Amino acid sequence: MVPLRGRSEELGKLLEALRAAGTGRASLAVVSGEPGIGKSALLAAAVEQAERQGFLVASAVAHQTDNISPLASLAPALRAGSEPLIDTEQFLELANLNTQPLWLAERLADLIGRRLAGVRALIVLDDAQWSDPLTAFVLRVAVDRLPTAQVLWLLATRPTSGGVTDQLVEAVNVPVHSIPLAPLSADAIQDLAADRLHRAVDPSLAVQLAGVQGIPFLAEQLIAGLYLSDNDLSAGLVEGVRRRTKELSETSRELVRTAAVFGSEFRLEDVAVLMAVPVARLAAPLEEAIQAGLLADGGSLLRFRHELLRSAALADVPPSAQRALHGAIANQLMSAGRGAAAAAPHVLAVAQPGDTAAVETLREAARDLLATMSTTAAEVIQQAFDLTREGDPLRAEVGMEVVSVLLAAYQYDRARAFAEDLRRGATADVRATLLLHLAPFRRLDADELTAPGAAAHLAERLAGHRALAGADAPASATDPIAHGLLQVAEAERAWGEGRFGDARALYAAARRAPVGLGSLPATLVEVGELYCRAETDELPAALARVRELMTAGDSWAAPQLAVLHARLEYASGNLQEAEDAAHAGLRWMDQLHDRTLAPAADQVLALVALLRGHLSQARKLAGSDPTISALLAIADGDTHAVDRLATTPYDFPERIAVLLQGNALRELEQVQPSAASRGALAVVAAGDDVEKLAAALELLRSADRPLLLAQAEERYGRAALEAGDRANGVPALEHALDSLAALGATAPAGRIQAILQAAGVRRRRWAAVPPRAQEGWESLTPMERRVALLVADGHTNRSAADELVVSASTVGTHLRAVFGKLGVNSRVQLTRLVLERFAPPPNA
Known part of the structure; x- marks a missing residue:
């Protein structure tokens, strides 16, 4: 190979990144410079060095025409060599996901991750500024998903502000090596010439x-x-x-x-x-x-x-x-049958305003590209609109198509701004049509969803969306799409009132409505139905369906599906799966630039952290959520916080279990009947009556909710022990302990284990419940936490003792333990630490 002249420093940076990749520190390197500056030569030198060191090398070059074919830029790198990153069968499988970019990116990241297990790799893309949109999106997902892989992602690009590489650098959470190339020195140019x-x-x-x-x-x-x-x-x-x-x-x-x-x-x-x-x-x-x-x-x-x-x-x-x-x-x-998309760049090169033939060709190209290359389709249809003249009847028609394509490309803000411009001076029907394109995204207020004078069917559909936005719903609608929207609005009201059976039936009926302008995405309607199915004794079936939708549903609905998936996994006691789904949802929200559902994902993560005894993590995630705050207070030893659980909202994950913990009898009586709600109600109504608790347990065994069942078993076991019935109490507690330990719910498992040990129960092996931390807030007992909080609130030992109904000397003993575990030696230091720890989050 011809020597690389004048780039020793830049090559050194790449070789250092390669060495780091070999130790499992993945990173992204971006070589940038003007055309002809030597980017490709530097990449070739890095490839040669990587191959000498035994790295698997996959490389490709993007081209200007790539933006009409999905994954055209990256595919050669995936399939190159005798041991490609993706084999033929896997590549054909990916082709079936071209219309679902998020699922494709996730699947591809998973396949690359498996292929790179234990393998050092260099993945190269030259001329990345020309990457097709799907390649750009896949890179953002894959680089972010594989932070510990032994891989260096190496891209070369021309300096383009806000381009593919800039977006990638902003999106990923791995180290980024920026390597700009300046012109070579005169000596390096002379050496290069001598080499040639x-x-x-x-x-x-x-x-x-x-x-x-x-x-x-x-x-x-x-x-x-x-x-x-x-x-x-x-x-x-x-x-x-x-x-x-x-x-x-x-x-x-x-x-x-x-x-x-x-x-x-x-x-x-x-x-x-x-x-x-x-x-x-x-x-x-x-x-x-x-x-x-x-x-x-x-x-x-x-x-x-x-x-x-x-x-x-x-x-x-x-x-x-x-x-x-x-x-x-x-x-x-x-x-030659290459399609309008291939012809579009050449059409644009010669088209003049008012060229209707060119407009039609570009519209056809946008339609051809929409399913697999929606970002490119959005640019093409915009160019078609720009060729129409003011006053041309075709202009409004193409303009509405622009809005539709932008929304399909998930560019809502751009679509809304374009629609607002187009609505000025438009007919009532055009205004209504534009609003009905935007309305299914659920971001318009009720008072925006009006178009006086529009056709009856359009007006009815807008009324349906106003009902979804919270306005009063009309009594009926003759238009079938409008009727379906009203059914969803009524389903959401029923859900909000805890009438899950009614809501489920309404969602199911709405899914049978015809699809057309203004329809809600079918996947999102089904998400509502699945929530309700899970609350009406169909949790396993609902969970199986949402798992199926995670790869077969609309990938633009990924955040909603992920939050539902996380909640149903949590309800089923699958804590790790629930955590993974919630994190995936947050990641997808970032990728789709819409964090509306982030609090719902954080709820699940906080609940999982509570069950694992990770209170610091739960506190960070809780934000201002009142139910989680109450659960944290209970974990900190505040017995009065139990009363606050009765106000848990209807849409809180596993609300029935929370109401059971709070002994919220009246609230449980209002929950629509299901095996879980009937069993929880029976447990609370039974009080300490062992026989009634035993009967309540039988109701809960058919609910497919292991966490809820373990909670009831703990109550039954404790009541039986207190009644002197060890024969029934100990097995119930042991079963609850084993179930919770198997699920990874170490906090309640540790509590039950302590009860059994205090009762003199001896076992060959206790469940693997992690020991309490030896220092820091997590090391404090519930009583020590309560003392710390009271002292930080200004209480003296005496007033804290009155609050806790213990002696002042007992408070002093606990306070000395708190000082030792937290590493403080005064009330002032303790107060400062508590205030820092429990300060409300910004903008709470």
Whole structure:
């Protein structure tokens, strides 16, 4: 390999990142610089070093035409080599997910993670500024998902503010190595020239090399005769290419000029059609262009060796000829069945405002791209709109399509702003239609959802959305889509009142409504139904369905699905799965730039942390949630906080278990009957009556809620022990202990284990309940926490003793223990520590 000149510092940074990757510290390196500055050469040197060190190397180059094909930029890296990152069967599986970008990205990250297990790897993408949107999205997900993999992600890009690499750098949570490339020194340019010539540089050439201004690509082209040293860099390249092409045959020159209009890559058969020359007759002219250093043969596609060479060749094609060729290329691609998307760039190159044929081609291209490349489709349909004239009847029609496509690309803010501009001066029906495109995203207020004078069916649908936004609902609707919206609105009201059976039936009916303008996404309606099914004795079936939807449903609904998944896993006692689902939901919210449901995910995470005894973590996640705050207070020893659990809202995860803990008899009586609610109500109503508690347990055994059952078993076991019935009390407590320990609920398991040990129960092996921490807040007993909180609140030992109904000396004993465990030696220090710990979160 030719030596890399003048880049030892930059290569050193990449090699250091490679060494770190070998120890499991994944990172992202971004090499940036202007065209011709040597990015590809630096990447090639890094690849050579990585291969020598035994790294698995996967590399690809993005091209300008990639944005019409999903994953076009990254796919070659995934499939390259004898041991590819993704095998054929897996790649075909991924193709089925092209319409669901989030599921595809998640699946791909999972596959790459498995492939890289125990393997050191370098994954390279050159010219990343041209990455297709799906590749850009997949990179954001995959890099973030694999922080401990032995991998270095290496991208090269032109400096483009807000481009693909900038978005990637902002999104990932791994170390980022930014490596900008400056022009080479004069000595490095001389050394590079000597390497290419295999001899020393003579003085005349040295003078010419000074004119390339440190750009290695131009130095190489100067040596190859494709650049003439000039104060104007671009003019020097154009003149050099012009001089070299004069040595070619006329057919070869025509081939190069035609290809330059096609783009950086092209098919020989397409050029042959435009030149009206048989493909066979272009073999020799093509070889001339390749030997001249202008083109490279990639098999099915031909490419210019560098985009700068294409630009130089294109400068020799008069503008009028370029326009004619673009038009002919567009017609050729369409007639050859390549589709409107492939023709779109050439259509845009020649289209003028008012060109209805161009508008229709671009609309067709946007429709073709929408399913798999919604971001590109959004840009294409916007360009179609820009070609329509003011007053043209087609303008409103295309404008509404712009809004629809932007929403499909999940660009809500942009769609809303465009719709607001379009509504000015529009007819009532157009205004209503635009609102009905936006309304299913549930971000418009009720008073915004009006369009006086609109057609009856449109008005009814808007009324349905106003009901969903909280306004009074009309008594009925004749339009079937509007009727479905009213059913969802009524379902949400029933859910909010705890009437889960009624809500479930309404959601199910709404899902049978026809789909059309203004319809809610089917997945989101089903999410509501599944919540209610889980509350009406169908938890296992609901959980199975949401797991299925996590890969088969609408990936834009991923946050809602993830929160539902987390709640149902938690209700089923699957704490690790619940935690994983909640974290996945938060990650997807960040990727979709919508954190509306973050508090719901944090609720589940806080509840899991409480069950594991991780109070500090639960406190950080609790925010201002009153129920979790009450549960934390109970864990800290505040027995009065139990009363606050009765106010737990209807939509709180596993509300029935919380009401049971709070002995909220009246609230449990109002819960719609289910095995869980009937059993919990019976437990609370039984009090300390052992026989009634035993009967209540039988009700709960069919509820498929192991955490709730263990909570009731603990009550029964304690009551039985207090009644002297060890024969029933001990087995009940042991069963609850074993269940909780198996689920990872170490906090309640530890409490039950302490009860059994205090009762003199001896077992060969106790459950693996982690011991209490020896220092810090977690090391305090519940009574010590209460003393600490009271003292920080200004209580004396005497007043704290009165509050706790103990002696002042007992308070003093607990306070000394608190000082020792927290490492403080005064009430002032203790107060400061408590205030810092329990300060409300910002903006709470």
